[in-house]
Amino acid sequence: MPRREAYDVIIVGGGIAGASLAYFLAEYNADVLLLERETEWARHSTGRSAATLSQLDPTDTVLELKVLGGRFLRDPPPGFSPIPLLRLNGTLTLYDQAGWQANRSRQPAVAALGLELELLAPDEVRARIPSLTDPEIAGGAWVPSDGRLDVHEILSSYLGGARARGVEVESGCGVTGFVRAGPRIVGIRTGAREVRARVVVAAAGAWNQTLAVWAEAAPIPLRPLRRCAAIFTPEHDALAPDAPLVVAEHRSVYFVPESGDLLMSPMDQGESPPCEPVVDDLVIAEGMERLALVAPELRARRVKRTWAGLRTFAPDLVHVVGEDPCRPGVFWLAGQGGYGIETSASVGRVAADLLAGRRSGLFDPDRLSPARVLGRA
Numbered sequence: 001m002p003r004r005e006a007y008d009v010i011i012v013g014g015g016i017a018g019a020s021l022a023y024f025l026a027e028y029n030a031d032v033l034l035l036e037r038e039t040e041w042a043r044h045s046t047g048r049s050a051a052t053l054s055q056l057d058p059t060d061t062v063l064e065l066k067v068l069g070g071r072f073l074r075d076p077p078p079g080f081s082p083i084p085l086l087r088l089n090g091t092l093t094l095y096d097q098a099g100w101q102a103n104r105s106r107q108p109a110v111a112a113l114g115l116e117l118e119l120l121a122p123d124e125v126r127a128r129i130p131s132l133t134d135p136e137i138a139g140g141a142w143v144p145s146d147g148r149l150d151v152h153e154i155l156s157s158y159l160g161g162a163r164a165r166g167v168e169v170e171s172g173c174g175v176t177g178f179v180r181a182g183p184r185i186v187g188i189r190t191g192a193r194e195v196r197a198r199v200v201v202a203a204a205g206a207w208n209q210t211l212a213v214w215a216e217a218a219p220i221p222l223r224p225l226r227r228c229a230a231i232f233t234p235e236h237d238a239l240a241p242d243a244p245l246v247v248a249e250h251r252s253v254y255f256v257p258e259s260g261d262l263l264m265s266p267m268d269q270g271e272s273p274p275c276e277p278v279v280d281d282l283v284i285a286e287g288m289e290r291l292a293l294v295a296p297e298l299r300a301r302r303v304k305r306t307w308a309g310l311r312t313f314a315p316d317l318v319h320v321v322g323e324d325p326c327r328p329g330v331f332w333l334a335g336q337g338g339y340g341i342e343t344s345a346s347v348g349r350v351a352a353d354l355l356a357g358r359r360s361g362l363f364d365p366d367r368l369s370p371a372r373v374l375g376r377a
Helices: 016-028 060-074 097-104 107-112 122-128 151-164 205-215 281-294 344-355
Strands: 006-012 032-036 086-088 091-095 118-120 139-143 147-149 168-171 177-181 184-190 193-202 223-234 245-248 253-258 261-265 300-313 320-323 330-334
Touching: 006 016, 006 184, 016 032, 016 151, 016 330, 016 344, 032 151, 060 086, 060 344, 091 097, 091 122, 097 139, 118 122, 122 139, 151 168, 151 344, 177 193, 177 205, 193 205, 193 344, 205 300, 205 330, 223 281, 245 281, 253 281, 261 281, 281 300, 320 344, 330 344
Parallel strands: 006 032, 006 193, 032 168, 091 245, 193 330
Antiparallel strands: 086 147, 091 139, 118 139, 177 184, 184 193, 223 261, 223 300, 245 253, 253 261, 320 330
16 A cells, blocks of 8 residues: 555556656656556556567657657666566568658658658568568668567566666556546545645556546547467477567468567457456457468467457547546556557656656657547547
8 A cells, every 4th residue: 555645646557658657757856656457567568568679650649659669668777677678679560562652752751750761662561571471562761770669677667777776656546536636636546545736647458448447537539459469389490589460461460489489469440348358269360361371481380379468549530648637647558559668768757757747858748638539520
């Protein structure tokens, strides 16, 4: 249970969003309480990530946030972690003809952000990975600064750094309601206890809408979507252990080496309430069939493990960060989609600056404002 009766900021949700905010906010000497409902950290979306940094994104705002976040993950500040957070192996994104033309036109804008991007013709794609024999491949985009993330180390480093800076961190402590003074939220309830705060941050992923209902906050239209993944042994050992993440946009499947096997996701986006999501075996099977169209040598011989996680999106697929337009005392840190870990350093910094009463010099916070999505379906 929290050891004090009042804080400057209470952060509800101890996944990557809440942990990164706590880390950056502590730089301002704020009294911060970070609460996680579960007894184990990263039980939900953070712990079910594919653990990849893939910066190229079809949404311009998310692309910028990924590039900014990637810089932190490749080169964290001294003392953040004793081991590297990222193993560089790159990302190769594949397109059919329509997708190839659209992404070729984006190259100047991508380059302006400082993201190294190499466009590959079909024969150049196959030269890099001979097993990619899909005749529908019209080209590929190679990003060498992407790679595999150590999610456990990233989350642990955020939490450890936050604690070292004075943040109080509690797991196994769920919020059951809010405390109000007139129109303003002035704290939370956890069981029979009330804890006061100047601001309460909703950083609970798919459960943010539950918090919004309890607080009678703005009806931010967030959608939790389930995504499945599998670890499997392919029929042929056709990929090197350091092969890149391959994202076949035109087939809606991605795959990457994983401890001698392959990790595959069918890139599904099934509607889901906040819950412990269950894998859809049919979705996994359909993803395996699409992967076999991209690289027939990688057909699955044996599936070892499957899982599912929830990814929560705003209508425009961009994060929702800022004070609630209708309920003073509530601050949104939501809509991380499938890129919460990749953007944790950039979004966490912007949110911390806002809560400290400063306009971020890293990124225009108006582009993330909750007000922008009200009334959008």
